[in-house]
Amino acid sequence: MKASSALGKIIAFFRRDFAIARGYRSALVLEVLEALFGVATFYYLSRFVDSPSLSAGLPGGASYFAFALVGFAFFDYLGVSLTAFEASIEEARQNRTLEALLVSQTPLPVILAGSAAYPFFTLALRTCVYLGWGALLFGFVPHAANWLGAAAILFCSMLAFAGLGILSASYNVLFKRGNPAKWLVLGISGLVGGMMYPVSVLPHGLRILARLIPVTYSLEGMRAALLAGAGWGKLWPSIAALLMFAALLIPCSFAVFAWALRRTRVTGTLTHI
Amino acid sequence: MTSPAIAVDSLEKYFPPAFSGWRALLLPFARPTQRALAGVSFQVARGEAVALVGANGAGKSTLLRILATLISPTRGSAMLAGFDVDQQGAQARARLGYHTGGDEGFYSRLTSRQNLLFFAAMNNLTRSAALDRIEQIAVWMGFAAELDRPVRMLSTGMAHRLGLARALLHSPEILLLDEPTRSLDPLAAADFRRLLKEEIVRRRGATLLFASHTLSEVEELADRMVLLAGGKILADNSPARLRAAAGGATLEAAIAALTRVGAAPAVRP
Numbered sequence: 001m002k003a004s005s006a007l008g009k010i011i012a013f014f015r016r017d018f019a020i021a022r023g024y025r026s027a028l029v030l031e032v033l034e035a036l037f038g039v040a041t042f043y044y045l046s047r048f049v050d051s052p053s054l055s056a057g058l059p060g061g062a063s064y065f066a067f068a069l070v071g072f073a074f075f076d077y078l079g080v081s082l083t084a085f086e087a088s089i090e091e092a093r094q095n096r097t098l099e100a101l102l103v104s105q106t107p108l109p110v111i112l113a114g115s116a117a118y119p120f121f122t123l124a125l126r127t128c129v130y131l132g133w134g135a136l137l138f139g140f141v142p143h144a145a146n147w148l149g150a151a152a153i154l155f156c157s158m159l160a161f162a163g164l165g166i167l168s169a170s171y172n173v174l175f176k177r178g179n180p181a182k183w184l185v186l187g188i189s190g191l192v193g194g195m196m197y198p199v200s201v202l203p204h205g206l207r208i209l210a211r212l213i214p215v216t217y218s219l220e221g222m223r224a225a226l227l228a229g230a231g232w233g234k235l236w237p238s239i240a241a242l243l244m245f246a247a248l249l250i251p252c253s254f255a256v257f258a259w260a261l262r263r264t265r266v267t268g269t270l271t272h273i
Numbered sequence: 274m275t276s277p278a279i280a281v282d283s284l285e286k287y288f289p290p291a292f293s294g295w296r297a298l299l300l301p302f303a304r305p306t307q308r309a310l311a312g313v314s315f316q317v318a319r320g321e322a323v324a325l326v327g328a329n330g331a332g333k334s335t336l337l338r339i340l341a342t343l344i345s346p347t348r349g350s351a352m353l354a355g356f357d358v359d360q361q362g363a364q365a366r367a368r369l370g371y372h373t374g375g376d377e378g379f380y381s382r383l384t385s386r387q388n389l390l391f392f393a394a395m396n397n398l399t400r401s402a403a404l405d406r407i408e409q410i411a412v413w414m415g416f417a418a419e420l421d422r423p424v425r426m427l428s429t430g431m432a433h434r435l436g437l438a439r440a441l442l443h444s445p446e447i448l449l450l451d452e453p454t455r456s457l458d459p460l461a462a463a464d465f466r467r468l469l470k471e472e473i474v475r476r477r478g479a480t481l482l483f484a485s486h487t488l489s490e491v492e493e494l495a496d497r498m499v500l501l502a503g504g505k506i507l508a509d510n511s512p513a514r515l516r517a518a519a520g521g522a523t524l525e526a527a528i529a530a531l532t533r534v535g536a537a538p539a540v541r542p
Contacts, residue, residue, distance in 0.1 A: 265343070266344075267301060268343075
């Protein structure tokens with residue numbers, strides 16, 4: 001399939017999801033307000049725990065509020081990556097559009113990518129809303145941010161996370177419900193990835209575990225770029241690690257996904273609810 | 274001599290047994306032992322309308338789903354417009370339209386036009402070509418006035434037409450329909466059959482393979498019918514000839530007679 005044709009189809013998915021979302025405008029308003037409550041909670045927590053000695057241990061001497069805000073906002077990318085691909089299959093099963101999609105001239109990988117386009121777009125908006133509330137009301141001003149570096153970290157993170165997401169979708173294709181892999185990845189990443197506290201506070205064993213998951217490098221790189229304004233030289237280790245995860249996970253996830261798909265064509269269960 | 278639109282040769286399909294509870298986790302790895310099709314062979318010529326008839330579980334839907342590339346055959350081959358549905362699925366899909374007789378499978382909050390535009394894009398139509406095609410199909414299928422209504426507000430009959438319209442968007446050579454009038458009232462069903470026969474098969478020359486339990490529908494639409502039981506073909510002929518051969522006054526009586534003679538219990542491979 002030509003890249004332009006695949007892109008056109010991904011745009012069609014985006015249009016579809018945007019048109020559906022326009023029917024739920026109140027949900028969008030509520031989400032913006034929910035983000036405000038989340039940011040406010042971090043702010044008041046940080047006022048309770050912040051101290052000069054704590055800031056000294058954080059990237060660029062940032063406040064705990066800035067540290068937690070960036071961690072919380074960007075950890076979401078892992079969560080959405082793990083759920084968006086499988087949710088697209090699950091939703092198509094539930095509203096019974098999956099058969100119509102599968103007999104169309106669009107291969108399943110494009111269906112997956114297309115269905116994930118809108119969730120990632122709204123995630124990017126949500127990140128802006130989080131950071132926007134932080135900047136507007138709670139003094140989060142990333143003066144020295146390396147925005148280009150942050151964008152590079154984000155791009156590499158999404159590549160690495162997409163591999164995990166496609167593996168998660170493979171599980172859903174085969175077993176339909178309950179996804180221990182997703183639970184395990186999110187649980188371990190939340191515990192040792194450094195979302196709410198630096199990895200350095202963890203015991204030795206968990207620090208080693210943290211080095212084996214991509215979200216650690218993603219959050220370290222993102223905080224270095226946004227809070228400490230780190231240059232490319234300092235960002236490179238995070239970028240390289242994320243690219244290595246992507247190089248390993250993406251081919252592996254595609255192979256597993258193709259195998260899962262073949263099996264469901266044998267068992268006839270792909271469209272079963 | 275032109276090649277047949279559909280050629281099915283010694284087609285077999287076995288499914289794994291149904292598991293429940295924790296054993297359901299083993300299903301993707303289980304050996305397929307439940308027979309659904311047992312060496313089915315037949316052909317459908319271009320422009321022909323053929324009905325698949327048989328009791329529930331006879332293998333009609335399984336056969337259609339294999340031809341629609343949704344599931345893989347266990348053994349044998351199925352060719353659609355000269356393409357192997359298992360090995361050349363993308364080429365086969367470009368030539369087929371598939372529709373099951375329910376009003377499901379749409380995005381209910383989107384309008385008919387938005388739904389059709391989306392599925393047209395999935396079938397490689399450009400936006401402008403799709404807009405023209407949707408207008409054209411909606412006019413001759415009689416739902417032009419419904420194009421800008423949300424799908425959730427359509428009647429079952431209209432949603433049904435929308436499903437058929439979706440299958441026809443990319444002008445497929447071959448149409449596979451699974452119980453096409455299942456959820457329609459008698460008048461809407463008659464209307465739908467007229468549309469299929471006059472517009473799609475006669476005027477547009479499409480090949481039609483459909484499964485049906487409604488024997489009047491079979492007699493009205495089909496040039497030929499393939500009678501399945503226990504995954505095997507019991508008979509393959511025109512409805513009139515089958516009736517005559519089986520000595521039945523009605524098609525129903527003829528099918529009952531043929532099924533009593535030919536039914537065989539399912540066995541493991």
